[in-house]
Amino acid sequence: MxxxxxxxxxxxxxxxxxxxxxxxxxxxxxxxxxxxxxxxxxxxxxxxxxxxxxxxxxxxxxxxxxxxxxxxxxxxxxxxxxxxxxxxxxxxxxxxxxxxxxxxxxxxxxxxxxxxxxxxxxxxxxxLSPSVIAQLISVATAAPSEDDQAREHARRALSTLTDRERDIAEAIGRGLANSEIAKELHLSVATVKSHISRLLAKLDAENRVQIAILVLNAGRD
Structure with missing residues (x-):
């Protein structure tokens, strides 16, 4: 047991x-x-x-x-x-x-x-569900632009990614599970997992929540 x-x-x-x-x-x-x-x-x-x-x-x-x-x-x-x-x-x-x-x-x-x-x-x-992401985006976009440094950091970090890695990071930012990302991008789940492992290393992130936060911050205007 x-x-x-x-x-x-x-x-x-x-x-x-x-x-x-x-x-x-x-x-x-x-x-x-x-x-x-x-x-x-x-x-x-x-x-x-x-x-x-x-x-x-x-x-x-x-x-x-x-x-x-x-x-x-x-x-x-x-x-x-x-x-x-x-x-x-x-x-x-x-x-x-x-x-x-x-x-x-x-x-x-x-x-x-x-x-x-x-x-x-x-x-x-x-x-991390899509509804959670929507709520976090609501908070971020309603806040004053005092986090310019965080936004620039996020954009610099995401600029190091390949196009495919960026696609997967953005899908994580929308709260998609690995199987949903695989279906949307026409990849195997194993390939998605491999990309996410590289994303964590490249972005110095502990987990996919932090990847989603980077995507959120990078999208701020």
């Missing part, structure tokens, strides 16, 4: 933690191993329990989810972090993804989709 996916829930609202506990506890492949009420408590719980996935609320007192995520991902053997938010267009979510979070969930996401997202992230596939 495969080991269950170990999960920690971080949220300052007791009701939200209880709801997530019920949702996660109902799946035999998941094991809730700890809870925390803020980002500071999360550090200790993660250190003690070594979870595979952390569901991290982004707006909390004492220490917010953004700062907590940054520290967790700096560990030698970091967990995967799924950011939780009440808002579908949250600037802090964009910032969390830029520092390496593996995706985000709205708190009103259906229970089955929350479970599926945890499993997807645990398997190494960031939770």
């Amino acid at each position: 495969n080991a269950r996916i170990r999960v920690v829930v971080v949220d300052d609202e007791p009701l939200a933690r209880s709801a997530l506990t019920l949702i996660l506890g109902g799946d035999p492949e998941l094991e809730l191993v700890g809870e925390a009420a803020d980002g500071e408590q999360a550090q200790a719980v993660v250190r003690e329990q070594s979870p595979d996935v952390v569901l991290m609320d982004i707006r909390m007192p004492v220490r917010d989810g953004l700062d907590a995520t940054r520290e967790l991902l700096s560990r030698a053997d970091p967990p995967r972090v799924l950011v939780l938010t009440t808002f579908d267009a949250d600037d802090m979510v964009l910032r969390a993804l830029r520092i390496g979070a593996h995706g985000f969930l709205l708190k009103d996401t259906p229970p089955a989709d929350i479970v599926a997202a945890v499993k997807q992230v645990a398997a190494g596939r960031p939770m």
Whole structure:
């Protein structure tokens, strides 16, 4: 029998933690191993329990989810972090993804989709759907152009790609899965995976979420 996916829930609202506990506890492949009420408590719980996935609320007192995520991902053997938010267009979510979070969930996401997202992230596939990309683009385009440096960095990075690599990066930016990219570009899934491995190396990206953020930033006017 495969080991269950170990999960920690971080949220300052007791009701939200209880709801997530019920949702996660109902799946035999998941094991809730700890809870925390803020980002500071999360550090200790993660250190003690070594979870595979952390569901991290982004707006909390004492220490917010953004700062907590940054520290967790700096560990030698970091967990995967799924950011939780009440808002579908949250600037802090964009910032969390830029520092390496593996995706985000709205708190009103259906229970089955929350479970599926945890499993997807645990398997190494960031939770990045087309609707998420649309929301992030909404945040980015609504923000003032104070990120000119990030935009120029992204454009310089993408300029190093071949035409095919750029096509795949842009498809990732639209939230397409490997199979969907393969179909759209008339490639095999294995070829797509090979291109993505090169993209990660060329762009110095930890995961495909960061590739999507680069594409998003490069497209800003």
